[in-house]
Amino acid sequence: MHGVQQWVAIGIAGGAIVWLILAYNSLVALRVRTQNAWAQVDVQLKRRHDLIPNLVETARGYMQHERSTLEAVTQARTNAVAAASGPLPQRVVAESVLTGALGKFFAVAENYPQLRASENMQLLQEELTSTENRIATARQFYNDETMRYNTAQAIFPRSLMARPFGFSPATMFAADEADRANVQVKF
Amino acid sequence: MISGDANLPVTGPRDRMSFFDAQRRNRRATWRLSVMSVLAAVVMGIPLALIVTPLLYAAALIGASIVNYFRPLPADFWQQGDRLAHFAAIAGNWMFNHQPADPASLAAGAAVLLLPGVILSVALWLGVNALFERAGVGGALLALKVREPNPADVHELRLADVAPEMAIAAGVPAPRILLIDAPAANAAVIGTLPEDARIVVTRGLVERLNRDELAGALAHLVASIGNGDLKIAFRVTSVFETCGLLVALINSPFGPQSRRTLWRVVRYAFAGKGDAEEAAIVAALLTRGAGLETDDIDNLFDTISSKESVLRSIRNFLLFPIFFTNMAIKLSLWFFSGVMLEPSVALLWRTRKYLADAAAVQLTRNPDGLAEALRKLNGGRGAIPGGEWASHLFLVNPGGSDRMHDGKHNAAQQERIARNWAASEAGGKNNPTSDMPTVLREIAATGRAAIAGDQKAAARMEAFRQSAAAALRTNVAEMPDWSDVAAAQHGDPQALRRLQQFSRKMEETCEPQQDSPQSSDLSQKGFLSFYPSLKRRLKRLDRMGAHVKLESAGRKPWIAIGVLGVLLGPPLLAAGALLVLLVGILTMASLTFLLVWLAFIHAATGLLIRQ
Numbered sequence: 055m056h057g058v059q060q061w062v063a064i065g066i067a068g069g070a071i072v073w074l075i076l077a078y079n080s081l082v083a084l085r086v087r088t089q090n091a092w093a094q095v096d097v098q099l100k101r102r103h104d105l106i107p108n109l110v111e112t113a114r115g116y117m118q119h120e121r122s123t124l125e126a127v128t129q130a131r132t133n134a135v136a137a138a139s140g141p142l143p144q145r146v147v148a149e150s151v152l153t154g155a156l157g158k159f160f161a162v163a164e165n166y167p168q169l170r171a172s173e174n175m176q177l178l179q180e181e182l183t184s185t186e187n188r189i190a191t192a193r194q195f196y197n198d199e200t201m202r203y204n205t206a207q208a209i210f211p212r213s214l215m216a217r218p219f220g221f222s223p224a225t226m227f228a229a230d231e232a233d234r235a236n237v238q239v240k241f
Numbered sequence: 242m243i244s245g246d247a248n249l250p251v252t253g254p255r256d257r258m259s260f261f262d263a264q265r266r267n268r269r270a271t272w273r274l275s276v277m278s279v280l281a282a283v284v285m286g287i288p289l290a291l292i293v294t295p296l297l298y299a300a301a302l303i304g305a306s307i308v309n310y311f312r313p314l315p316a317d318f319w320q321q322g323d324r325l326a327h328f329a330a331i332a333g334n335w336m337f338n339h340q341p342a343d344p345a346s347l348a349a350g351a352a353v354l355l356l357p358g359v360i361l362s363v364a365l366w367l368g369v370n371a372l373f374e375r376a377g378v379g380g381a382l383l384a385l386k387v388r389e390p391n392p393a394d395v396h397e398l399r400l401a402d403v404a405p406e407m408a409i410a411a412g413v414p415a416p417r418i419l420l421i422d423a424p425a426a427n428a429a430v431i432g433t434l435p436e437d438a439r440i441v442v443t444r445g446l447v448e449r450l451n452r453d454e455l456a457g458a459l460a461h462l463v464a465s466i467g468n469g470d471l472k473i474a475f476r477v478t479s480v481f482e483t484c485g486l487l488v489a490l491i492n493s494p495f496g497p498q499s500r501r502t503l504w505r506v507v508r509y510a511f512a513g514k515g516d517a518e519e520a521a522i523v524a525a526l527l528t529r530g531a532g533l534e535t536d537d538i539d540n541l542f543d544t545i546s547s548k549e550s551v552l553r554s555i556r557n558f559l560l561f562p563i564f565f566t567n568m569a570i571k572l573s574l575w576f577f578s579g580v581m582l583e584p585s586v587a588l589l590w591r592t593r594k595y596l597a598d599a600a601a602v603q604l605t606r607n608p609d610g611l612a613e614a615l616r617k618l619n620g621g622r623g624a625i626p627g628g629e630w631a632s633h634l635f636l637v638n639p640g641g642s643d644r645m646h647d648g649k650h651n652a653a654q655q656e657r658i659a660r661n662w663a664a665s666e667a668g669g670k671n672n673p674t675s676d677m678p679t680v681l682r683e684i685a686a687t688g689r690a691a692i693a694g695d696q697k698a699a700a701r702m703e704a705f706r707q708s709a710a711a712a713l714r715t716n717v718a719e720m721p722d723w724s725d726v727a728a729a730q731h732g733d734p735q736a737l738r739r740l741q742q743f744s745r746k747m748e749e750t751c752e753p754q755q756d757s758p759q760s761s762d763l764s765q766k767g768f769l770s771f772y773p774s775l776k777r778r779l780k781r782l783d784r785m786g787a788h789v790k791l792e793s794a795g796r797k798p799w800i801a802i803g804v805l806g807v808l809l810g811p812p813l814l815a816a817g818a819l820l821v822l823l824v825g826i827l828t829m830a831s832l833t834f835l836l837v838w839l840a841f842i843h844a845a846t847g848l849l850i851r852q
Contacts, residue, residue: 090412091412094409098409177393180395180398181402188409191604192409195410195411198603
């Protein structure tokens with residue numbers, strides 16, 4: 055009888071260790087995925103920075119009277135590039151200023167039919183639309199992955215081991231105030 | 242967005258479903274149906290093994306007898322054979338004569354009767370898998386005549402941009418995008434592994450969909466890659482290919498066509514590096530073989546009746562026992578795969594489509610885009626030239642009801658049509674546009690003008706009709722006689738009657754799809770389509786929040802279906818039982834003939850040894 059109990063104890067301990075290893079590994083895998091998703095957002099923001107000089111250059115020929123708009127875009131881009139290596143809150147601010155400047159630029163560009171019809175401009179606009187979409191989908195993917203990661207930490211048996219082993223919930227992207235203001239619809 | 246706002250009212254149907262739930266549900270459904278498909282394959286395999294095994298034993302015994310003549314085999318060998326036969330006899334007696342038998346020898350008997358056939362089938366299946374795994378997708382892409390998207394064209398740039406967007410949303414590497422210049426609007430994933438997967442899109446789709454719809458369509462395909470659908474498709478196809486190989490093997494004594502197929506498979510297998518194009522051809526040959534369309538058996542009867550030579554009749558007499566086995570195998574394959582395997586595989590494949598739809602909603606967060614895309618594609622669908630074998634990999638069913646010009650002509654024919662059209666122009670302005678949609682639009686416009694009474698247009702249509710008929714060697718009746726059209730305009734009753742006849746004939750020929758003579762088309766094999774209906778897909782998207790207006794079709798007539806089932810069920814069951822009986826009789830007949838044959842060979846070799 056003594057022997058059987060011993061074996062049962064060993065079995066339980068072994069099972070616990072195997073479970074611990076599996077749980078730890080899956081959490082690490084999820085964390086890496088989350089970090090990777092975050093890196094994707096970075097990549098797409100950089101892509102937007104790279105596109106803007108070309109856009110401004112193309113528009114300059116058509117929009118001579120809108121120097122201030124173009125300069126605002128260029129300035130916002132310079133600030134965003136500078137902030138890219140800085141702390142996160144400043145980056146978010148710089149990027150949303152850039153988004154605002156671009157929005158204004160395209161609104162003004164509506165008044166220049168020649169510019170809108172230019173094939174080069176159409177291609178650039180498509181590129182920029184795609185980049186904005188990529189930033190959005192990268193954020194969305196980051197949020198999806200973060201949700202999976204946070205859920206995996208929070209559900210019961212794993213919630214016991216997550217904190218002691220150094221896993222903490224990641225923060226999600228929320229739409230920032232500037233974006234949210236745009237969504238308001240008036241009837 | 243995620244961090245609050247819980248008090249927003251959720252609008253939509255009450256049975257609303259999140260895309261995460263929908264994906265979970267479809268994954269479970271896939272599980273259930275794959276278990277069912279595997280069961281169906283096993284159930285199909287048992288009678289096949291029972292039929293094939295005696296043939297294998299007979300072949301082994303004949304071989305042994307012949308070897309025995311040249312170099313006598315040890316007595317041990319024959320004793321072992323006796324023991325195997327003994328076990329088989331016990332199992333047989335238990336089955337048919339209800340004689341008692343102990344479980345151990347029963348199991349041994351079953352193993353003796355089944356194992357050789359099972360081993361052969363599994364070996365064939367593994368061989369087919371190994372054969373096509375290394376082939377890659379090059380051949381398929383060649384057949385489809387794909388090209389890279391052109392970044393200077395806004396439509397194609399958009400396509401090349403949206404795909405990475407969706408890949409980012411799914412967190413997978415961006416797949417390669419290729420274009421087909423076809424007027425039909427459709428898209429597919431081609432490949433055997435996620436790494437070499439390509440998304441193939443027709444130019445028609447790129448032109449017809451706006452950005453949101455394009456995103457929905459591509460998200461479906463990206464999700465399909467991510468969900469591992471390619472692997473499932475590969476395994477499913479390999480099962481059908483194995484059936485085709487088995488049929489080709491069993492047919493090979495009778496006909497040159499199966500021998501040619503086999504020879505091609507063997508040559509491809511030993512060619513070393515996988516030639517992608519050859520692989521596609523071989524795969525098409527095999528899936529066609531599974532359709533039992535080979536006419537080798539008819540040839541056999543022809544040679545028997547015509548009595549060409551004595552030698553040939555002797556050969557046919559020797560092969561006679563295998564003929565019964567052949568028929569038995571074909572019948573049981575036809576029955577089991579038609580009734581069990583294909584429907585369950587079709588249902589399995591449908592769950593993958595629903596799953597990809599739900600995942601596409603997760604990627605785009607815009608169920609309306611995919612719903613609109615599906616609706617549009619369904620309107621303008623048509624076969625993709627060269628894509629028949631991959632018809633289960635598309636976004637919407639490429640077959641089915643098809644409008645006259647979309648995809649009815651293959652690429653070479655399209656080219657000729659375009660050339661003829663340009664040549665028929667009165668001024669002789671020779672600038673053939675290869676852009677098929679433009680040409681078709683022009684033809685349609687000129688046709689309308691001709692009907693409205695434009696003499697010049699009518700003359701051009703007539704010229705085009707004649708040149709096209711000569712060049713394409715197709716039915717001239719694909720176009721009306723334009724002088725008739727003109728005459729009918731002026732009130733000629735006879736011309737009007739001829740036109741009516743023509744349009745009736747047109748409807749008849751267009752109704753059934755007789756596209757490709759070599760229909761290696763998986764999605765059209767069984768009586769169940771591999772694609773869920775548009776209505777069901779839209780309904781599910783609606784549940785995930787798409788704003789589709791579903792025509793509230795009346796409730797399904799369940800009572801009628803039930804009554805029909807009760808009425809038709811017993812006869813169908815009886816037919817199935819009869820078929821099983823027929824297969825059994827055929828197997829028995831083949832066995833009897835084989836035994837006679839064996840006894841003859843045994844006696845002959847015995848006589849020779851004694852001398």
